[in-house]
Amino acid sequence: MKIIVKKDYEQVSQAALEIMLDIIKNKPNAALGLATGSTPIRLYELMQEDHLKNHTSYKNIESYNLDEYYGLSDDNPQSYYYFMWHHLFNKLDIDKKNIHVPSGEGNIEDVTKHYNELLQQHPRDIQLLGLGSNGHIGFNEPGTSFQSTTHYIALKQSTIEDNAKLFFNGDISAVPTHAITMGIQEIMDAKKVLLLACGERKAKAVKGLIEGEVTEELPASILQKHQDAIIIVDEAAASLLSK
Numbered sequence: 001m002k003i004i005v006k007k008d009y010e011q012v013s014q015a016a017l018e019i020m021l022d023i024i025k026n027k028p029n030a031a032l033g034l035a036t037g038s039t040p041i042r043l044y045e046l047m048q049e050d051h052l053k054n055h056t057s058y059k060n061i062e063s064y065n066l067d068e069y070y071g072l073s074d075d076n077p078q079s080y081y082y083f084m085w086h087h088l089f090n091k092l093d094i095d096k097k098n099i100h101v102p103s104g105e106g107n108i109e110d111v112t113k114h115y116n117e118l119l120q121q122h123p124r125d126i127q128l129l130g131l132g133s134n135g136h137i138g139f140n141e142p143g144t145s146f147q148s149t150t151h152y153i154a155l156k157q158s159t160i161e162d163n164a165k166l167f168f169n170g171d172i173s174a175v176p177t178h179a180i181t182m183g184i185q186e187i188m189d190a191k192k193v194l195l196l197a198c199g200e201r202k203a204k205a206v207k208g209l210i211e212g213e214v215t216e217e218l219p220a221s222i223l224q225k226h227q228d229a230i231i232i233v234d235e236a237a238a239s240l241l242s243k
């Protein structure tokens with residue numbers, strides 16, 4: 001694992017941009033594993049700015065998102081599909097048919113089977129990740145098997161509380177209690193993994209991820225075993241690291 005500590009959120013986002021652009025420019029048909037949450041928002045803005053200024057092409061880029069709330073349709077402003085359009089895709093020249101987000105509706109078995117098959121057929125060149133304050137990646141909550149593939153999961157109360165900030169007026173009662181998430185095995189299948197974490201609230205999970213034992217109780221710790229994982233954190237998120 002390569003650990004990069006940057007001063008603040010802006011510098012974390014700039015460093016992440018360089019890594020993303022390196023892939024996109026060198027492989028115009030790259031498959032990107034993308035994430036939601038508040039952390040990648042600035043990175044996505046920078047990608048949009050770069051596209052408008054430098055015309056980096058996304059015409060043949062494919063995207064595969066980590067997760068979706070169960071019970072929300074694509075056009076629900078609180079869905080992750082909508083989030084991705086709003087924060088990233090709307091300003092890129094990406095082909096709509098190359099955008100993939102697990103469906104938050106329909107028969108759970110069908111939805112998970114379909115996404116599993118899709119991921120098997122399209123290995124990701126990079127997987128971008130945020131980090132839950134409880135150490136989750138995607139919506140793989142503590143206790144999820146490292147062998148998991150796409151599945152339906154009940155969100156922990158702490159995740160519901162953390163994520164309420166992205167809902168209208170921070171309304172916790174509006175946050176769905178379940179989600180469909182890419183599994184840990186599928187995250188590990190990506191050629192490169194890029195995890196971003198900022199703020200003091202993430203410091204404990206960052207310490208566990210980097211210095212703790214590899215355990216299903218802290219899902220992100222599995223990244224210690226990935227052959228090309230890059231962790232970029234700001235000083236606040238790095239504050240509990242011993243070196």
Ligand SMILES: O=P(O)(O)OC[C@H]1O[C@](O)(CO)[C@@H](O)[C@@H]1O
Pocket residue numbers: 035036037038039040066067129130131132136137138139159163
């Ligand atoms: O970046 P934030 O807002 O702290 O949130 C991270 C969250 O986003 C996600 O990446 C959603 O997929 C989860 O891993 C986590 O719940």
